[in-house]
Amino acid sequence: MGPLGQYGKEAHGYFIFPKLEGEINSKMKFRGKEVLTWSLNNYLGLANHPDVRKADADAAAEFGMAYPMGARMMSGHTSKHEELEANLAEFVGHEDSYLLNFGYQGMVSIIDTLASRKDVIVYDSESHACIMDGIFIHKAKGGKSFVFAHNDMDKCEKMLEFATKRAKETGGGILLITEGVFGMAGDLGNLKDIVKLKEKFDFRILVDDAHGFGTMGKTGAGAAEHFGVTDQIDVHFSTFAKSMAGIGGFVAGTEEVVNYLRYNLRSQIFAKSLPMPMVYGALKRLEMLRTQPEHKEKLWTIVNKLQSGLRDAGFNLGVTESPVTPVFLEGDVPEATQITMDLRENYNIFCSIVVYPVIPKDQIMLRIIPTATHTIEDVDYTIKAFSEVLEKLKAGKYKADKVTSPS
Numbered sequence: 001m002g003p004l005g006q007y008g009k010e011a012h013g014y015f016i017f018p019k020l021e022g023e024i025n026s027k028m029k030f031r032g033k034e035v036l037t038w039s040l041n042n043y044l045g046l047a048n049h050p051d052v053r054k055a056d057a058d059a060a061a062e063f064g065m066a067y068p069m070g071a072r073m074m075s076g077h078t079s080k081h082e083e084l085e086a087n088l089a090e091f092v093g094h095e096d097s098y099l100l101n102f103g104y105q106g107m108v109s110i111i112d113t114l115a116s117r118k119d120v121i122v123y124d125s126e127s128h129a130c131i132m133d134g135i136f137i138h139k140a141k142g143g144k145s146f147v148f149a150h151n152d153m154d155k156c157e158k159m160l161e162f163a164t165k166r167a168k169e170t171g172g173g174i175l176l177i178t179e180g181v182f183g184m185a186g187d188l189g190n191l192k193d194i195v196k197l198k199e200k201f202d203f204r205i206l207v208d209d210a211h212g213f214g215t216m217g218k219t220g221a222g223a224a225e226h227f228g229v230t231d232q233i234d235v236h237f238s239t240f241a242k243s244m245a246g247i248g249g250f251v252a253g254t255e256e257v258v259n260y261l262r263y264n265l266r267s268q269i270f271a272k273s274l275p276m277p278m279v280y281g282a283l284k285r286l287e288m289l290r291t292q293p294e295h296k297e298k299l300w301t302i303v304n305k306l307q308s309g310l311r312d313a314g315f316n317l318g319v320t321e322s323p324v325t326p327v328f329l330e331g332d333v334p335e336a337t338q339i340t341m342d343l344r345e346n347y348n349i350f351c352s353i354v355v356y357p358v359i360p361k362d363q364i365m366l367r368i369i370p371t372a373t374h375t376i377e378d379v380d381y382t383i384k385a386f387s388e389v390l391e392k393l394k395a396g397k398y399k400a401d402k403v404t405s406p407s
Helices: 050-063 081-093 101-115 131-138 153-170 193-200 221-226 254-265 276-291 293-312 333-346 378-392
Strands: 027-030 033-037 096-100 120-124 142-148 175-178 204-208 233-240 249-253 327-329 352-354 365-369
Touching: 027 142, 033 378, 050 276, 081 096, 081 249, 081 276, 096 101, 096 254, 101 131, 101 175, 101 233, 101 249, 101 254, 120 131, 120 153, 131 142, 131 175, 142 153, 153 175, 153 193, 175 193, 193 204, 193 221, 204 293, 249 254, 276 293, 293 327, 293 378, 327 378, 333 352, 333 365
Parallel strands: 120 142, 120 175, 175 204, 204 233
Antiparallel strands: 027 033, 096 249, 233 249, 327 365, 352 365
16 A cells, blocks of 8 residues: 555545645635644745736636647647746746646656766755656666765765766766755755865756745745855756645756757647646736745745744754744654644644654654744744643653544
């Protein structure tokens, strides 16, 4: 059944595949009652912003959900798709960009397209699943890859040495892949140190900045802007599923690289174009991201209050430097389920819980995602509730022999 499926019978519908209902907001309905929700990547609170809802609705009324029909290359191309691409490229500081129907699928296809079997991939050990799937395809083609321990620059340099030797043998190039913000632990990729390695090694960098786009950097352009290394990033990738609260994504870089992807990305060449409501909706979201900095400012007010308050209360948040807020506790899977039930049933708090094999055994991670829709009162209440839960955990009140869920 796999690491998740083994608990499917007991956990389905509660811990796995839960149903959050109602308006996307800081408070939603779970099993018929209102809960304070800390599990949605709606960082800037745009999902249900009235201006966004209007843009989506107006475009749907004008075009429906089908137009344009067909793939971009054949019959699904419009000037609005081009306008969105130009605006995205300008915002993240690159020459050009290309739209992707889905973020996950897009990253897999980007890696497949950029790296031939002669090329070598070097990647961070905590890379997202979409990156790993792209690397699996690369290896299936006969390509070689080297992994370095998470954010370990000594190991990264060593892997680049191996990759350089391999690339000389095959006549290929080297693609280094990392993330701007790592979505589980919230720490940042060492982009500043990685780009310095270009002085010693010949390679290109692909950065997955799904969680950094809209949240990091002075303007929200992402982790590369945060570190001041935008001009050193060869390929920038992000999705609309986080700060943009939509569907789709994009890849940005030089005109040469993006044009190569435009004509070779199988996941786009053989897939229907993004429907017009999603394109108009993304244009509106990007406009708001660029012209209304108050959304990001509100987000960081909540982030700073929450993270400082949890740390002051004695919680271990690891090394997060982003809005992603992991709360690490000691315990096993049955205890994790008991904590989750207590939070949801008695405190009306809904947050994601992460256990082995995503994190080491005997650890529990409560993953909190602050948004611009949360309030200081939400933060204060959550810190108080978590403090009470921690005392119960230390007292052994969550001990259990098996995974259970409410009937």
